[in-house]
Amino acid sequence: MAESGRLEKLPAELRYIQYEHGLESQYLPAIRALISKDLSEPYSIYVYRYFLYQWGHLCFMALDPTDSSLVGVIICKLETHASHSPMTLRGYIAMLAVSSAYRGHGVATALVKRAIDAMALRDADEIVLETEESNIPAMRLYERLGFLRSKKLHRYYLNGSSAYRLVLQLKPPEIERVVEPALGEAEVSEVVVAAS
C-alpha cells in the first residue's frame, strides 16, 4: 500500500453507486485497472463479468464527485452453498479495492457496509471472504465490522502466502444434534490436582 501520494483529506463527499450492466463500458476498464494493481496476475475479463453480470446489484463503486472517476469498488456474489446441510445462502466478497491516494478515509469500510446491507436485504445467512494473512489492514477492517476468522488456508495464493477465511453470520444457524451417548450420564467431577 503506497503511503506517499495519499490525500490528507478527501476532496469532497464521495458518491457511492450500485453497479449495473449499463455502466460496463464506462467503468469496467477502471475497475479492472484498480483491482489488477494489487495482483501478480490479472484476472481475465470473464472473472469480472462472472460477478458483475450475475450480481451487479451487489457491486458498489465509490466515485469522485468532481469527475465521476472510480475511487473504490467492491464485487460480491450471493448463492446457496450446496455442501452445507442445512443449505445456507452465502454471500461472498470477492474483490475490494480503493485507489491508494484515497486510502485511510473509510472508503473501503463504506463499500463493505453497502455490500453487507445489500446481501442482508436479500436474506443472506452469512457472508464470507478470504484475505491474505499478511494483509493486516484488510483483516482489521472486516473484524471491526463483526467478521471472525474461521479457518486458516495454507498457501492459498499463488505467491505462496496463506489466507484466513473470515465469516460474518447474519442469521442464527440451525444445528442438528445427534442422540446423547450413555457416557453423558455421569456428572462432571473436579479435575485431579497435579501431584508433585
Place this chain on the structure above:
Amino acid sequence: MIPDRNPAPEEFEGLSLSDQPPPPAEQYGLYGGEPVPPPPPISSDGVVALDVMGRFRKAAKTLEPGELIKDGYFSLMDSVASIEIMDPKMDSGCLGPGETLEEGYDVTRPLRAEQVIGIIDQLLCHEMAWHLGYPLSQTLFTNVYIEGILMPMPNTIEQADFVRDQPGHDPMLAVLRAYCLGLLKACYHVNERIKGEHYYEEEDFVTNTYHRSLLDRIDEAAIRQVITNARTSLRSGICTDTLLADALDSRLRLREEFLNAIQLSEDRNNSADSIKAPWIELEQILETINRSHALGTSVPEAFSTKIQRKLASTMPPRPIVQLRFEDTYGHFKHMFADGREVTDVLAYTDSESLLNFVLHFQAKRPQPLVYIRTLLQSYLFKDMIILGRLSIRHIMDDDLSTLVLPASPLLDPTNDAFESAPHSPQFQLANRMELFRQRAAQSYLDVFRAICQNRCRIRRTLCHSIQDWENVQLDAEEVDQVLALETNEAAMSWPRPTSPPSHSLSLSSWAYLYKLKLMQWIVQLGFELDIYAPDELAGMYWYLSLLTRTRSQHVQRIQAFAEKNVREVLRTRKLSEEEEMQFDRAANYWRGSLLDAAVTCQLADALSSIYIVLGRLGLVTPPPRPYSTDEMRYNVRMKPFGVIGLPELPTYETFKEAALQPKLSVAQLLDAATSALEGAKRGFKAMERFDEDESFARGVTYERFKADLAGSHKSAIAAGLTIMMLRKALGEKVSRNTETGEGGGKELGLKVEIKAPSQRYHECWVVPGLVKVPSKDSGASTGN
C-alpha cells in the same frame, strides 16, 4: 480476494479453439519423440458436418457486450481459469514484436567449472522451491539444460542428454548432464511418493509435470553409471583446480546419496541404521556444498520463462521463483535432518508412543516438507501394513489395552483359537471385537493421517473427524452393551456410591477419549494458527479448560472401571506377566493423561482469568462490530462443536457467564489465576520427571516432549509475571474502592502485547505481555 490460481482441468488441456488444422505435434514438443497420433476422422457415414459459424456470428450480434452466456455448471473456478488470448500477461503463447519463441541459448557451448557450479547451485534452489510447493514450470523447468534432456522425450540413456547426435562430449557438460539426470530421477521418485499419499495439490505441492516425463523410463542403474563416470572423469583431471573439482564432486555425490536415501526408504524392512545412513551422508555433503557455493559463477541466461510456452498447460506466463541459496541451504538442512529422524518412527514400542512421535514430529518448526510428511505416511501405512511389520489389529489392540482395556479377556489373542467352536463364548467375543475393529479402524488410522497434513489442514480435518468419532462412539456403545451381557460384567456405581450403576463401556469410552483429545487439539490449533481475536481469548481458554476437565473426568472413569475389572480377574487367578505389563502401561497412561489434562486445564483457567481482567481494565477492547452480536459470533466460533452430542456445547449464556465472570472482582480473578498457575507449575515439574515409559515418548520424541513441556512451563511463568505487573500497576494507580477495576486500564499506563505464534514460548499459549506506555495510547495490539 478470490484465489488467483488457474486450475486448468486436465481434460481441457488438449482442446483447441482454432479451426485451422493443428501444426505437427513435434513443433509443440507435446509428444516428444513418440509418433504423432492420427487426427480423428472428420467425415464418416455417421457424421454430418455442418458449418455453424454463420449462425454463431449472427446470434452473437444480438448480444450486448459483456452479456454472459453460460450454463449452470460454469463456476467461479472456471472463470478464474479462463485467459484472454493475445494478452501478453495471460497468454503465454503471445509473442511481443520481434520476439522469438526459441530461446537462442546454445546448450552445446563449453562451460567452465565455475559456471557448472553456478548452474547446479541454481538448480538446487529450484529443486527446493519445488519441494516448497512451487510448480516445476516456475522452477526446474525454466532451465534450458533440463529442457534439453527432457525434450524430445528420451527413450534411452544416450538420448537423455541436452547434446544429442554429436559424438564426444565436453567433459564439463558431461558433469552437468550427470547432475541433471540424478536430479530428475530423484524428482520422479519424490513426485510419485507424494502422489501416492494424502496431500493437497497446489496447497502443499504441485505434482504437474506438464506432460514431461521425469525420466521414469530411463533405467536408474544407467543414470547412476553416468554419475559414476562423471565423478571418475573429475578425478582424472578434467578440472585441474582441485577445489573446483571437489566442489563438483560433492554435488554429484549429493545426487547419488539422494537416490540412495529414496531407494532405502522404499523398503521399511531395511534396518533403521541403513535407511538413516544416506540421510546422514547428505547432511555432511550439504555442508561441503554450502562451503563451496562461493566458487560458482551464476549463469542466469541458462534459465528462462520462455520454456513455459512449450509446456502442456493453459497457465499464464509466470515468473521464475527466486529462492536465495542461503534459504535453500537452510531448507535442505532441515529436510535431510527430518529424513534421518523420520526413520525413528519404525522403532515401534506401543501405539501411544507412535502417536506421540507423529504429533511431535509434525509440530517441528519449520514443519517437515511435504515429501518427508508423505514419507512418514508411507512408513506408517504402506500396503496397510503398519510400519512394514504390524497389522492394524496389533496397534489397535495395543491402543485399546493402553487406554481402556489392560489385561482384559476381550483382547486375549487366544480367543481367536476358538474358531472351530463357533458357539463358544470366546469365539463370540473374538468375533464381536473383530467387527468393532473393522468399524473403528479407519477413524483410528485417520487420526495419524490427519496429523501428517499441513497445520491448517490438521485443524480443518479434525473438525470433521470429531463427527466421525461421535458415530464410532455410538456404534461402540452397542457393542459395549452386548459385551457386558456376554461377559456377565458387574455394574458399578461411579463416581459416587449413589450414582446409578453402569458398565465399563470400554470401547465407547475409548472412542469418546479420542473425540475429546481431537476437540482439544482443534481449540489449541486455533491458538497456534492465530484464529482467535484478542477479545475471544478469555472465552476460548475457558472452553479449553472445560474440555480438559471433561477429559480428566473421563479418564478417571476409565481408570475406575478398568481397575474394577482387573480386581474381578484377580479374584480367580493371578495376572500373567504380559497382563501385568499391560496394566502398568495403562496406569502410566492414565497418570500422564490426568496430569496433562490438569496442567492444560489450570494454565488455560489462569489465562482465561487474565484476559477477563484485561477486558475489564479496557486493555483488551472488542472492536465495534456493528453487524454482529456476541451470540452470533459464538455460533460461528463453536460451529465444529455444535453438532457434537457429547460433550454438549455450553449454551451461549453459560459461555458468557464463564467468559466474563461478572460475580468475581479483579482481585479475586487475579487470585484465582495465581493459584491455577501454581497448580500448573507443580504439574509441569512432575511431568518433567517423567521417563520415556511414563511420557510415552522415546528417543528424539522424548527430547521434543521435554522441549514442549518446557515451553508450556515458561508460558506459565510468563503469565505469572503478567499478573505481577497487573497487581503492581493496580496497587499503584487504582484507588482501592474501585473493586471491579472497570475501565481503569487507561490510568495504568499499560499496553497489552500479543505475540505472533512463532514468538511465543509455546504456540498454543497466548500469554499477554504488558508494556508501559504514556497513558494516552493504551489498548490491545497484535504483534503480527
